[in-house]
Amino acid sequence: MFNDIGPLELVALVVLAVLVFGxxxxxxxxxxxxxxxxxxxxxxxxxxxxxxxxxxxxxxxxEFEDLNPKTFIRKQMENDELGLKELRNxxxxxxxxxxxxxxxxGRDTDSASTSSTPSSGSGRGRVDMSKKPExxxxxxxxxxxADAT
Numbered sequence: 001m002f003n004d005i006g007p008l009e010l011v012a013l014v015v016l017a018v019l020v021f022g023x024x025x026x027x028x029x030x031x032x033x034x035x036x037x038x039x040x041x042x043x044x045x046x047x048x049x050x051x052x053x054x055x056x057x058x059x060x061x062x063e064f065e066d067l068n069p070k071t072f073i074r075k076q077m078e079n080d081e082l083g084l085k086e087l088r089n090x091x092x093x094x095x096x097x098x099x100x101x102x103x104x105x106g107r108d109t110d111s112a113s114t115s116s117t118p119s120s121g122s123g124r125g126r127v128d129m130s131k132k133p134e135x136x137x138x139x140x141x142x143x144x145x146a147d148a149t
Contacts, residue, residue, distance in 0.1 A: 005013075021029050048064060055062060066072055 018026060052062060066075060
């Protein structure tokens, strides 16, 4: 409950409680506080039981901690009904990146050579990224585009 309170802070709270309530009234105050906390816990437990009874038998394994979004997502990711593990295992990022870099550098990969082999004469199947584009001759001027200027 008080996981983030350090020992020095706890000592400061005790000293403050002794100063505020006095040493003679402090035991009575502590009893009243613990009784109140116990009643609040009993009330919340009974409310949880009432909600579970109202939900019915199909929600018998319902936990209120599951309403936390992080817990809900973690529980759904562990559940393999959707086949997420198969999707996660089937996706190999290193292989995909290697194929992309091979395509950019113009090297043949196993999947590219088996799936689509361009005809030797046409050259339309793949673009060679390693070649520099041909520069036009000095007398060949690019066409004038009035909309671009």
